[in-house]
Amino acid sequence: MRVPAHPGLYEVEADVPSLIGTRCSACGRPYFPPLPVGCEVCGASEDRLDTAALEARGVIYSLARVYVHHGAPEAPFTIAEIQLDGGPLIRGMLSADAGELEIGQPVSAVWAVTGTDASGDDIVEPAFVGAVHP
Amino acid sequence: VRAALGHLRPVRVVGVGLHPYQRPSDTPYTALGVHAVRAALADAGLAWTDVETAYTGTATTAMGMSRLMYRHLGATGIPMAQVENASASGSTAFRQACIDVAAGLADVAIAVGVDKPLQFSSPQRAAGVRDLVGSRVVPFTHFALLAQRYMYDHGATAEQLAMVAVKNSRNGALNPSAQRRKARTLAEVLAPPQVSGVLTRLQCCPISEGAAAVLVASDDAIERLGLDGDRAVRVLSSVARSETVYDGENFDAALTRETAAQALGEAGVTAADLDIVELHDAFTVEELLYIEAMGISPAGRAAADLEAGQFDIGGRVAVSASGGLLAMGHPIGPTGVGQVCEITTQLRGEAGERQHPGARTGLAHMVGVGAVCIVHVLRKG
Numbered sequence: 164m165r166v167p168a169h170p171g172l173y174e175v176e177a178d179v180p181s182l183i184g185t186r187c188s189a190c191g192r193p194y195f196p197p198l199p200v201g202c203e204v205c206g207a208s209e210d211r212l213d214t215a216a217l218e219a220r221g222v223i224y225s226l227a228r229v230y231v232h233h234g235a236p237e238a239p240f241t242i243a244e245i246q247l248d249g250g251p252l253i254r255g256m257l258s259a260d261a262g263e264l265e266i267g268q269p270v271s272a273v274w275a276v277t278g279t280d281a282s283g284d285d286i287v288e289p290a291f292v293g294a295v296h297p
Numbered sequence: 298v299r300a301a302l303g304h305l306r307p308v309r310v311v312g313v314g315l316h317p318y319q320r321p322s323d324t325p326y327t328a329l330g331v332h333a334v335r336a337a338l339a340d341a342g343l344a345w346t347d348v349e350t351a352y353t354g355t356a357t358t359a360m361g362m363s364r365l366m367y368r369h370l371g372a373t374g375i376p377m378a379q380v381e382n383a384s385a386s387g388s389t390a391f392r393q394a395c396i397d398v399a400a401g402l403a404d405v406a407i408a409v410g411v412d413k414p415l416q417f418s419s420p421q422r423a424a425g426v427r428d429l430v431g432s433r434v435v436p437f438t439h440f441a442l443l444a445q446r447y448m449y450d451h452g453a454t455a456e457q458l459a460m461v462a463v464k465n466s467r468n469g470a471l472n473p474s475a476q477r478r479k480a481r482t483l484a485e486v487l488a489p490p491q492v493s494g495v496l497t498r499l500q501c502c503p504i505s506e507g508a509a510a511v512l513v514a515s516d517d518a519i520e521r522l523g524l525d526g527d528r529a530v531r532v533l534s535s536v537a538r539s540e541t542v543y544d545g546e547n548f549d550a551a552l553t554r555e556t557a558a559q560a561l562g563e564a565g566v567t568a569a570d571l572d573i574v575e576l577h578d579a580f581t582v583e584e585l586l587y588i589e590a591m592g593i594s595p596a597g598r599a600a601a602d603l604e605a606g607q608f609d610i611g612g613r614v615a616v617s618a619s620g621g622l623l624a625m626g627h628p629i630g631p632t633g634v635g636q637v638c639e640i641t642t643q644l645r646g647e648a649g650e651r652q653h654p655g656a657r658t659g660l661a662h663m664v665g666v667g668a669v670c671i672v673h674v675l676r677k678g
Contacts, residue, residue: 169427192542196428204542225449227441227494232433242434244442254442255429266449288429 168277168288172196173219180272180289184251186215193217193250219255219272219289221247223264226257236277243291245270258290269294301563302535305399309529310675311514312341313638318476318507318626321414326358326508330366330411333508333631337407341512342524345370348512349403351377352394354387354410355630357417366411383665384577386410387509388633392535392671394513404518410631411508420667436666437501440580441494443547447582448495451597455495459486460603461581462500462623468610469620471651474635476505476626500581505626509634511641530641533564533658533674540668549583549664553590556670557662561592564674566658568592571614573643573659575636578621584608587662588616615653618643633671636661644677 165175173182184195189207195217201208224244232238241257243264257264258275272289280286302308314336316329330353338345353363363377382389387410394406421427444458463483469475486499519526536559543551561567568591576591578584585599593614594602602608608616619625619639622632640659642648648656661673 169429169431172427172429196426199425225442225446227438227445229433229438229441229493230491231437231493234432236433240433242430242438242442244446253429254434256433266446 164284165274165287166280166284168286173289174216175287180219180274182217182219182253182289184215184217184249185212187211188213195247195251195253217247217249217251219247220294221245221270223266223268223270224252225266226264243270245291256288256290258292261290261292264293302395302399303533303563306401306515308395308398308513308515308532309519310511310532310637310641311519311524311529312337312343312512313641314338314340314510315474315635315638316508317474318505318628318631318635320476321504321506324506326362326411326413327366327369329413329506329508330409330510331369333411333510334367334370334407334409337510337512343405343512343522346373347405347522348373348375348407350375350394350397350406352390352406352408353377353379353630354390354408354634355379355412356381356383356386357412357414357629359415382669382671383667384579384627384629385633385663385665385669385671386630387635388661388663388671388673389537391511391634391637391673392537394511395532395535398513398515401515404515405512405522407510407512408634409508409510410628410634412628412630413506414504414629437496437580438493440582441492441496443549443586444496444580444582445494446547447586451600453585453600456483456487457600457604458495458581458585459483459497459500460600461578461584462486464603464609465578465617465621465623466499468618468651469624472620472625474507475620475624476503476507477620477624496580500623502579502622502627505628507626507628507631507635509631509638511634511637528645530644530675530677533566533676534560535673536560536563537669537671539670547586548668550586550590552668552670553587553662553664556672557591557660560660560672560674564676566674570658571660572656573618573640573653574614574616574662575619575621575639575659576617576662577664578617578623579627581623584616584621591660591662610651610653615643615656618648618651618653633661633663636663637673637675640675644675
């Protein structure tokens with residue numbers, strides 16, 4: 164079984180990670196991470212903010228290899244800004260196995276194991292690797 | 298009808314004072330702040346009893362900290378309040394002091410920035426906002442991401458980014474109030490430790506403490522109190538904005554573009570008129586982004602213009618003549634007030650070794666996480 168490192172941000176059952184976002188039913192704006200309380204674009208109230216699955220795939224907008232970090236995970240690691248095919252610009256981890264990636268390259272998420280919980284289940288998060296877009 | 302600051306009573310900076318920015322020490326914030334206030338009073342030729350209202354720009358020290366500091370100047374009973382607006386706290390405190398004088402609520406007001414790095418709170422945590430990266434992205438990585446994208450968009454090099462820190466370290470070496478007072482070579486700036494992306498340690502501002510104070514006054518007060526009007530510097534405009542939704546454009550740059558355009562417009566000047574610019578150069582890439590966002594250089598040209606010496610003291614427009622956040626330091630609350638101290642000193646022609654010749658018009662710019670942006674335009678005479 165997989166256990167999410169960030170409960171509420173993605174479904175862990177599927178083999179391919181998909182993100183749990185929000186779509187405003189008043190103006191159509193998609194959000195990730197999910198947006199509570201009210202819409203940043205049009206101000207619609209929470210009852211117009213619907214849960215929406217977003218495919219964890221898109222194009223790299225920017226990258227940074229982080230060399231200094233206190234706490235887990237141990238540096239270095241790489242943070243990517245990804246323009247999701249479904250709309251929002253998000254930030255995520257590149258997979259440690261992703262190899263050399265550049266701005267403009269298509270990426271999609273795979274499961275990365277960040278630890279093990281008390282019952283021996285894998286704690287996972289989406290991490291991005293290079294992808295071939297159709 | 299909405300009035301711009303420049304259409305209300307004229308507001309003039311009449312006194313400036315600093316406590317040098319420095320590595321965090323055991324000195325209490327009260328001593329830092331009072332040092333800067335006394336320096337500003339002496340510079341203006343004013344007594345504390347002449348000051349009618351006080352705003353304290355602070356973000357990381359303590360709740361309700363103003364009166365414990367100002368009492369050491371003699372408790373006069375004036376109104377006082379802390380102004381918190383992240384990195385733009387000091388700029389916002391200065392804006393409030395200007396508004397009080399412009400509106401006629403006070404004839405003499407003081408803005409004091411003072412901070413020690415005692416507590417950093419996270420609005421995201423308080424709001425319950427969680428994302429995939431969490432604490433793995435801190436400010437230096439936010440700006441490392443911006444740097445990588447800037448280089449991709451404009452073909453700028455890591456060396457060109459580092460040259461911002463070379464220039465600002467050279468300026469900081471001439472500023473007795475700067476925390477980093479050593480002129481650095483390109484090789485020194487590029488040397489490890491690498492922090493995030495192309496950013497090395499010397500391309501990130503230091504953690505600082507310090508204080509800055511600015512006294513503003515009406516023309517009535519200048520006359521009544523016999524102040525030196527020739528050394529006074531007019532606040533031409535004061536503009537504050539907050540982030541909206543910018544699709545496909547970096548929000549730090551877009552917010553600066555909007556705020557600077559409004560501030561220049563309300564001041565009746567253009568970017569080409571600017572002689573002195575102090576901006577939020579907490580990380581090297583920011584200086585290039587904001588120079589372009591303000592219209593001082595066309596998009597993608599700031600790195601080449603900087604390399605050509607256009608932003609040096611004595612160049613086309615002196616940018617971060619104080620050393621900026623990178624070299625003077627970034628104590629948070631004081632930073633925006635300290636920018637006004639530098640611009641005032643430059644416009645008066647009193648900046649000594651780091652004087653930019655012929656300085657007449659200056660612009661102060663800060664952004665604060667959230668995000669907010671504050672821009673002031675000042676002019677001599």
